[in-house]
Amino acid sequence: PDLDVPAEDGDQSPFIPRRAGTPFSFTLTTVDRAGEVRSWAAPLVFVQAGMNRRLRRPMLINGDQAPGLYEAVQQIQGRGQTLSVAPPVETGDTAVETTHLIFTGDLDAANVTSRPRLKQLRAVLPSMRHLAPQAPAVDLVLAKPYLDHGLPNRTIDQKPGPGHPNAGELILALASGGPAVDFTSGSDRSGGFVAPNLVVNAVSRGLGAVGDKGTGGSPLQTGTFDPTAFLGAAMPKLFGLFSLLELLEAAGLDEAPAFVSDALDAVTKLLTEAERLKAALEDAQQRLAAEVADGAHDGAKAIAQQAKDALDAQTAALTSHADALIAAVRNLPDQPEAVSAAAVALAGDLDPLLTAIGLPGVPAAVRSALSKPVQTLKTLTELASDAAGLARLLQGLAGGQVTAQLSWRPKIKPWGLSGVPNIFFPHSDHPLHLDVEVRASASAPPAVDILAEIVDFDLNLIGTGSGGLMKLMFRRIGFRAGSAGKAEVDVVFGGIGFLGPLSFVDRLRELIPFDGFADPPYVDVSPEGVTAGFDLTLPNVSVGVFSLENISLGADARVPFLGDALTVGFHFCSKDSPFRLTVMCIGGGGWLALRASPKGLVLLELGLEACACLSVDLGVASGSVSIAVGVYLRLESDKGLLTAYFRIRGEVDVLGLISASITLELSLTYHFETGKLIGRASLVVEVEVLFFSASVEISVERKLAGSKGDPTLKEIMPPSETDGLNVDWALYCEAFAPVPAEVTP
Known part of the structure; x- marks a missing residue:
């Protein structure tokens, strides 16, 4: 190339060869x-060998x-x-x-x-x-x-x-x-x-x-x-409770997550994926056998057995054909037709295997471990099934595959809080499995498969034995996502145990089989977390003038995957469906709801009401009067309120043509976070004549006490950071007494 003439400095100093003023790139x-x-384009420095002439x-x-x-x-x-x-x-x-x-x-x-x-x-x-x-x-x-x-x-x-x-x-x-x-x-x-x-x-x-x-x-x-x-x-x-780091201990490098990538030619990938498929089949059979043996109830065992039978029906032929393909590939370049025959035989087994592992009883981890080699082998065996495709593989024209993988199966330990041990309790040393794999090749679109699974562990809330409330037993929680389909959440629940003050609920649960409730124990699964629990309706009780109706118990646990803390809830009846207690003409009802986490109280809600009612019906006219008193309590982690109320209501009806009612309600509400006591009174009058109706409401509200939480004067009118003054405060002061002009001597 035509290079620029170097500067004439007379001493022949080293210089950078340039072309059109830009350093020239040599190869x-x-x-x-x-x-x-590898070949690189790079500028260089020219240094003349020999003597400096000047x-x-x-x-x-x-x-x-x-x-x-x-x-x-x-x-x-x-x-x-x-x-x-x-x-x-x-x-x-x-x-x-x-x-x-x-x-x-x-x-x-x-x-x-x-x-x-x-x-x-x-x-x-x-x-x-x-x-x-x-x-x-x-x-x-x-x-x-x-x-x-x-x-x-x-x-x-x-x-x-x-x-x-x-x-x-x-x-x-x-x-x-x-x-x-x-x-x-x-x-x-x-x-x-x-x-x-x-x-x-x-x-x-x-x-x-x-x-x-x-x-x-x-x-x-x-x-x-x-x-x-x-x-x-x-x-x-x-x-939402603990960092994964709190479960891990210092160990050898075999416990560290492997975050690696490899690039293999097509023939080598065909061999490695066939061997990987064999190993995954063996692990899948062992895993499904354990699912059958350790199922929480007969229904779960039957589902696992169905999945195991479907996989067993495919395993023998798959293993045989995979062995034949491995032997034929290792024998290359001799007898290439044996590779094609083995590839055709193995390819015919792959779709039935995908059908078998798609059954409900197959864990997500098993499905992931088998589907990854199957997807790669489907592409490679299709190429190797004829002479032309096999020739492309052997000559390296089909392209290889680049695989990036993050794989981790660490040893973890139990976790708890101070004085509350074993909130999280694993039953094995390596219950956590994390695997992320990305595959890219010239013969197939990029594919990604992500798996996270934790197996055989208990969550004890909030403690163990008589000091706890609830024990959640999990066979596994798994999450799988990828390019092959929608996200999959795999949860197998082992059961609920109630401890301490809730042990009476556990006794009621034991009287009914785990899978035999009219409203069975439920497990609601979403990508955000798992909610497990049950509702139990108890029979009404009536003895003479005493009647207790609409009684129900319920408990649940919400297990978020990430972020929020795990919580456990218990309720006796509900706000929408309170219990009803009646003694002669006096009745009432109420409900209780409690939700807590290992960090403390999340919500306590309580409502109780007593009511007396008297009614008279004279044929042409009827009337009634009722008096009710009640209390409502709501406590949350950092706030709460307590309300007490009195309500009196009377109404009269004449031949169904004219009716009138009057309701008077008085309430006092105390807000714990502000210390305020708020009183409210309301009077509602309703009149209805034929097709005409009207109502009038008069209400009044007063804050009786408390200033906690009100903003201070400094917060309302903060001083300037530069001079410490506030214009609004100065204007406020001048409204009462103008600031005198500065007097100079």
Whole structure:
């Protein structure tokens, strides 16, 4: 190309070749740590070898001035090329998508050369891009543990572990504050009751993006997993009660969440997905057998048995055909027709399997584990089923598949409050399973599958034994979402136990089978949470002049997946349907509703009323008079009110043509949060003559006491921040006595 003529400075100093005033980009060919060849366009500095003709001495480079003079050539555009910055164990586990690279160099003035080294790069982590497409490019530097100690040697079947100065296999660190991979912005990418948000501070070869920086004696650097350092404060509160970090303990790196990606060719993916399908089938059979054995009642066991029978009917043929495909692929390039035959046989089994795992008794985790390899195998077996498609696979023309996955199955412990242990009590060491997987290939549209599940645990509210109120037993709570269909909430309830002061309710519940209520125990499930409970109607009681009617009991628990706290409620009758108590001519009724959380009272509502009534019917005329007194109490976490009222009503009716009524009501209401007592009186007169009716209401209200909560004068007219005065206050004062003019001596 025609380059600009360098400036004639007479000493032949190094210069940047330019074209039309712009640094000219040369083509550089490099080999990265994975052995991949890459080409880059980059400007360079021209340094003449030999003697400086003017100074008659060897050419020298000023090391102090070089960074400022040649800053324009430090940056190389990456244009999205992948670059492996460290030796990989699996394909792509040390690769990043580069936006640009920034180099510096160690100058060798004597030999008029330099040794370039990577100072910083700006890149997108593949695992972050696939799991959260809004993930931005970040500034990265080579991690200090990697620069100081390198990486341990391990094989693909080994996991990271202690025994090396860089046991966590850290390769990159963020140059500044890390971004958050946020799954809560869209319900299709959230984990239901666990949002797997992660603040990224570094990159590990074995674990992918991590929140641990790996410096200053970091647990990750020594081969241990510290949940707080790894996840930070990214996790929300589970069931609105506790952070997931409170359930985790420091452990080995095998307990850390794996946040990785891989890129496999089509033939390798065909082999790995067939092996994955076999393992998922074996796990599914064990899981469904446990569902049948441990079902809460006969109905649940029957549903699980139906699902197990449907899966068992498909397993033998699927396993046989998967084994045949695996053997044929491993035998390539010999007998390619065997691969096609095995692919055709396996493809015929995949749709019946999808039908079987779609039955109601199949857990969402089982459905997720099986459907992911099935969807990939459907595409690949269709290609491999004929000679032309198989040839494309073998030649690499069909394209491979890029998979990004966040997988975690940690060990968790019970949780409780001070003096109230075991509010959350798991029955196994690893009840939580979190899995997020994104798959992209040239032969199929991108697919995402998200699963969060927690199994076999109890929620004890608010305490255990005689000090508790309610025990909720869950077989599982699962949430699954993805591109294949709508969000799926999978809840299997193990039952309710009532404790302490509510133990009498538990005795009533035991008298009726779990699945035999006329209004059975209900479980309402939504993406926001689960509400479980029951309503029980008791028979009326009548003894002589005493009558107690419309009696009902109910209890429920609301378990939100994220955000709000878990609450438990109990009610004796309700505001819409109070109990009725009658003794001769005196009657009354009432209701009680209570809702509490482990943090304290949420709502207490109580209403009681007594009424006496007398009526007379003389044929042509009738009349009645009634007197009622009552009280209403409502208490919430930070406010409440108490109302007492008196009501008298009288009415008269003549031949159904003329009627009149008068109602007088007096009430006093005390507001706890303000300390105010409010009195109200109302008189209502109604008259009806044939088709004409009219009513008149007269009411009066007075605040009798209390000033708590009223704004102060400072809050009404706050002083200025500059001079401490207030214009409104000055005008108010001048209305009574004008401010005298300043007198000067």
